[in-house]
Amino acid sequence: MTLANGRPMLAIPGPSVIPDRVLQKMHQPAPNIYGGMMEDLTNDILIGLKDVARTQHNVALYICNGHGVWEAALANLVAPNDKVLALSSGRFGQGWAIIAKALGADLAMLDWGPHKGLNIAELHQALAADKDKKIKLLTCTHVDTSSSIKYDIASVRKVLDDLGHPALLMVDCIASLACDPFEMDAWGVDVMVTACQKGLMTPPGLGMVFFNDKAVEKRQALDIVSPYWDWTLRAEPEVFYHRFYGTSPTHHLFGLHEALKMILAEEGLENVWARHQTLAETVWSAFDVWSEKGHVTMNVTNLYERSAAVTAAKIDNNMATPIRLWLAENFGLTVGIGLAMAEPGDPKGDSFFRIGHMGHLNAHMLLGTLSALNSALLKFNVPIGEGAIEAANRVIVSKMK
Numbered sequence: 305m306t307l308a309n310g311r312p313m314l315a316i317p318g319p320s321v322i323p324d325r326v327l328q329k330m331h332q333p334a335p336n337i338y339g340g341m342m343e344d345l346t347n348d349i350l351i352g353l354k355d356v357a358r359t360q361h362n363v364a365l366y367i368c369n370g371h372g373v374w375e376a377a378l379a380n381l382v383a384p385n386d387k388v389l390a391l392s393s394g395r396f397g398q399g400w401a402i403i404a405k406a407l408g409a410d411l412a413m414l415d416w417g418p419h420k421g422l423n424i425a426e427l428h429q430a431l432a433a434d435k436d437k438k439i440k441l442l443t444c445t446h447v448d449t450s451s452s453i454k455y456d457i458a459s460v461r462k463v464l465d466d467l468g469h470p471a472l473l474m475v476d477c478i479a480s481l482a483c484d485p486f487e488m489d490a491w492g493v494d495v496m497v498t499a500c501q502k503g504l505m506t507p508p509g510l511g512m513v514f515f516n517d518k519a520v521e522k523r524q525a526l527d528i529v530s531p532y533w534d535w536t537l538r539a540e541p542e543v544f545y546h547r548f549y550g551t552s553p554t555h556h557l558f559g560l561h562e563a564l565k566m567i568l569a570e571e572g573l574e575n576v577w578a579r580h581q582t583l584a585e586t587v588w589s590a591f592d593v594w595s596e597k598g599h600v601t602m603n604v605t606n607l608y609e610r611s612a613a614v615t616a617a618k619i620d621n622n623m624a625t626p627i628r629l630w631l632a633e634n635f636g637l638t639v640g641i642g643l644a645m646a647e648p649g650d651p652k653g654d655s656f657f658r659i660g661h662m663g664h665l666n667a668h669m670l671l672g673t674l675s676a677l678n679s680a681l682l683k684f685n686v687p688i689g690e691g692a693i694e695a696a697n698r699v700i701v702s703k704m705k
């Protein structure tokens with residue numbers, strides 16, 4: 305017997321569940337790409353994206369995934385041998401740094417590994433040691449999706465300001481945008497990159513780079529920028545095709561337009577943040593109970609370093625992988641793999657898994673996921689406390705009018 309037949313549930317940290325409304329908007333005949341309706345739709349999307357990013361500055365759109373916008377942002381800013389300081393608490397902080405180095409940067413890293421968050425004292429020390437202010441760019445993740453560690457971005461800005469350090473602050477919000485609160489302008493972020501397949505609830509394929517005028521100046525000082533990645537005309541097009549340097553991603557734009565309407569016009573961004581926070585606290589409350597016997601642990605202990613978009617966790621004795629596979633086969637539920645979490649005794653990182661709780665997600669979808677996980681922990685005889693689902697229910701109930 306299988307209990308998997310029915311609507312499948314994808315609870316991985318991206319791509320996230322796509323709303324039926326977004327899919328339906330994509331199901332329409334191909335439009336003319338030369339101006340007209342496509343141009344209006346794109347202009348609307350640009351306004352919406354800036355609202356979600358909380359910025360008044362520039363945005364360039366790309367047909368690409370998250371790795372694409374990593375490269376797009378750096379291609380506009382890295383001159384050969386520029387010093388780049390990359391902060392990392394997991395696979396994604398490292399991933400962006402690798403691209404900087406490949407583009408010719410003189411890379412330094414503060415890599416705290418996948419179990420430790422932002423260390424402000426060490427950041428201060430590293431920037432203070434840069435007496436001639438040679439570091440041009442500082443890259444970091446708002447939320448590193450592999451470890452689920454969140455950085456306090458405003459505190460990174462404060463270190464730069466306290467030292468009068470001119471490095472551009474560049475932040476990867478691919479996992480966190482429209483899930484965890486983020487304020488590009490208020491927090492003094494110079495460059496932000498994101499993509500459409502997580503909090504923005506659209507099939508993978510669109511990337512966005514947001515940048516302020518300080519970043520424009522740095523771009524203009526570069527002698528050579530690869531034409532496809534150059535953000536200049538994309539942000540200030542002379543004709544519509546400059547927006548995408550070629551054919552626009554027509555159906556992705558239909559989808560994203562609908563998703564932004566749901567986020568901004570219907571639910572409201574702050575309500576979207578509050579929903580994510582409540583659902584995340586529900587997840588954490590279940591884990592608190594599962595953890596009572598010491599065999600299940602969340603990767604992030606500090607509440608303020610937890611993300612409302614994703615939770616990485618460990619089940620002892622390499623049990624996360626068999627539990628994941630069992631849930632997919634028997635329950636129609638897919639939870640995320642552990643990413644880059646290998647350690648001695650667990651060479652493939654089979655102890656780790658992740659729950660994506662981002663995007664188009666409501667209480668019953670998440671409670672279903674948690675309850676399915678509870679069933680799997682029982683099935684595999686993992687020692688856990690009793691009452692995790694009850695605890696999750698109580699969090700939800702306490703938040704409701």
Ligand SMILES: *Cc1c(COP(=O)(O)O)cnc(C)c1O
Nearest residue numbers: 318369370371396447449478479
């Ligand atoms: C998903 C993600 C990426 C990579 O995105 P891809 O679309 O897989 O290239 C990069 N950074 C963060 C923080 C992410 O969550």
